[in-house]
Amino acid sequence: METEQPFFILGLPRTRTAWLSTVLSMCGRPCYHEGMRGFASFEDYAQNREVPGDADPTLIYWTARLLEQWPDARFVVVSRNGEDALRDLIAASPPELEQSLKEGWASCMLAFSMTRDLLRGNPNAMFLEFADLTDNALISELVAHCGGAIPSPSALSHWQRMRVTSHIAIEGMMDSPRALAPPSQRVRAADICDVTGLEAVMYDRQDFEMVSYWWRMHSGSAFHEASLPPLGVIVKLNGEPAAALWCYESFGVSVAELTFPVTRPGLSVKDARRALIYAVSCLVAVAGKGHEPEATFTTFKVLAPQGLARFLVRMGFKPMLTERKPMILTL
Numbered sequence: 001m002e003t004e005q006p007f008f009i010l011g012l013p014r015t016r017t018a019w020l021s022t023v024l025s026m027c028g029r030p031c032y033h034e035g036m037r038g039f040a041s042f043e044d045y046a047q048n049r050e051v052p053g054d055a056d057p058t059l060i061y062w063t064a065r066l067l068e069q070w071p072d073a074r075f076v077v078v079s080r081n082g083e084d085a086l087r088d089l090i091a092a093s094p095p096e097l098e099q100s101l102k103e104g105w106a107s108c109m110l111a112f113s114m115t116r117d118l119l120r121g122n123p124n125a126m127f128l129e130f131a132d133l134t135d136n137a138l139i140s141e142l143v144a145h146c147g148g149a150i151p152s153p154s155a156l157s158h159w160q161r162m163r164v165t166s167h168i169a170i171e172g173m174m175d176s177p178r179a180l181a182p183p184s185q186r187v188r189a190a191d192i193c194d195v196t197g198l199e200a201v202m203y204d205r206q207d208f209e210m211v212s213y214w215w216r217m218h219s220g221s222a223f224h225e226a227s228l229p230p231l232g233v234i235v236k237l238n239g240e241p242a243a244a245l246w247c248y249e250s251f252g253v254s255v256a257e258l259t260f261p262v263t264r265p266g267l268s269v270k271d272a273r274r275a276l277i278y279a280v281s282c283l284v285a286v287a288g289k290g291h292e293p294e295a296t297f298t299t300f301k302v303l304a305p306q307g308l309a310r311f312l313v314r315m316g317f318k319p320m321l322t323e324r325k326p327m328i329l330t331l
Contacts, residue, residue, distance in 0.1 A: 006070045007031075007146040009055035010063065010119075011078035012112055014088040016133050017055035020076075023139065023159055027148030029053055036062075053146060060108070063115040064180070074146055075119055080130035082109050082292035106230055106290035107202050113289040114182065134160065181233045183278060184285035192314050193274040200282040203232030203244065211244045217265040228260065231290060233282050235275045242267060243275035247283045251295055256287050258302040269307070277311055 007029070009020050021033035031053030039045040042062060046069050059066065066073060086105050090098050119125040126145045132138045136156040144150055151159070181200040183189050189198075208225050211234075215223035232246035242264050248257040258280060263272040280302065288295030301320070304312055309319070 004052040005072065005074065005147060007053045007074035007076070008059055008066060009053070009076045009078065010059050010112075010115055011057060011130075012060070012080050012082065012085040012108065013057040014085045014092065015057065015078040015080045015130055017057060017078075019159075019162070020078075020133075020142070021053070021055040022162070023151075024053055024055070024143060024146055024148055026155075026159070027143045027151055029143070029146050029148040031055055031146075034058065060111045060115045063118050067118065073124065075122065075125040076142055076145065077116060077119055077125060077127045078130060078133070079112075079116070079127070084130075103205070107204075109292060110181075110202065110286060110290040113294065114180070114286075136160065181282040181286050183281040187281050187284045187315050189274070189278045189281040189315075192311055193277050195274065195278055197238040198235060198242075198275060198278045200233040200235045200279060202286075203228075203234055203246065207234055207241075207244070210241060211262055214244070214262045214264055215260075218262065223260075223262075231283070231287065232260075233279050233286075235279045235282070237267075237271060237275055240264075243272065243279055245276060245279035245283060247287050249287055249291075249295060249297070251291070254296060254298040256283075256297040256300050258283055258300055261302075261304070261308070273308055273311065276308055277315070280312065280315065 007024075009017055009024075009031070011017060018033045021031040024031040030051035032049070032051055032055065034056045035049060035051075035054035036042075036045050036056055036058050039048070042065055066075075082105070086101065090101055093101060116127075119127075126142060128138060128142065136153060139156060140150045181202055183195070183200075189195050205225075208223075208228075212223040212225070215221070229246050229248045231249055232244060234241050235243040235245075237243075244260070244262050245258055246260050248259060250256060261276050261279070263275060267275070280300075284297075284300055287297045287300075300317075302312065302317065304317075309317075313319070
């Protein structure tokens with residue numbers, strides 16, 4: 001079990017984490033690359049890791065847990081253009097993973113955005129751009145930040161020519177957690193209702209059968225997967241799925257629309273309402289963050305049932321004066 005001050009290198013896949021782990025290890029600060037591989041759980045990793053450092057893109061899904069477990073840890077956050085990172089990730093991965101990588105990329109981008117938000121303002125966090133990794137002076141600062149011995153200029157020049165390229169293999173990898181969707185600090189669910197026991201994760205296609213069943217039980221009509229936008233959240237109550245809500249993001253304008261609210265059949269009215277209020281807050285927080293460049297939405301529209309609408313007013317929503325009836329066409 002490691003006893004030195006821990007440090008973590010965080011970034012999207014293909015941000016030279018393998019190279020950085022090698023450089024730091026050569027500077028006297030032993031550093032895993034993809035150190036979570038082979039551990040059964042985060043708890044197993046936290047208790048049994050043997051070296052102080054880890055450079056692992058998977059860690060962006062665990063940033064909140066890292067801060068909780070090691071509040072004094074040092075962090076290095078490496079940012080890179082998302083399209084470039086995805087292109088290189090696909091090139092380094094088995095061909096059969098290409099489609100799943102593309103489908104999961106927005107969630108990965110969101111997790112990285114949340115990582116930056118969590119560490120912004122943290123005095124133990126250092127932020128770099130991918131292009132900065134060719135700057136020997138900045139690499140020296142990074143090594144010092146992580147507690148290593150600063151290498152000589154000649155060593156750095158030699159290491160810059162060293163290529164440490166990892167290829168993706170899925171064996172031994174711990175399943176990444178679903179990206180959490182934090183509630184908004186501007187549109188706070190906690191100001192409106194009790195949020196005890198509530199948390200939200202990003203919607204995944206594997207959730208469709210569940211939410212489709214919820215929809216049919218409430219409305220008696222079919223739920224069309226093709227109608228769902230990519231951005232959605234599943235709200236859990238005491239660890240069990242309780243509600244779902246989606247968000248249409250209109251890039252180029254600052255308006256987003258929250259749609260298809262649905263709750264688990266059998267929930268009490270109170271629990272269903274507070275789960276949906278929490279979902280609204282979370283989608284307001286994450287809208288636009290799963291893309292690059294990030295988009296900013298300042299207006300959110302929602303078609304809400306009357307029982308929920310009066311609580312949305314307390315969150316700052318205003319009724320729209322319209323007699324238009326919502327309609328949908330499915331071809």
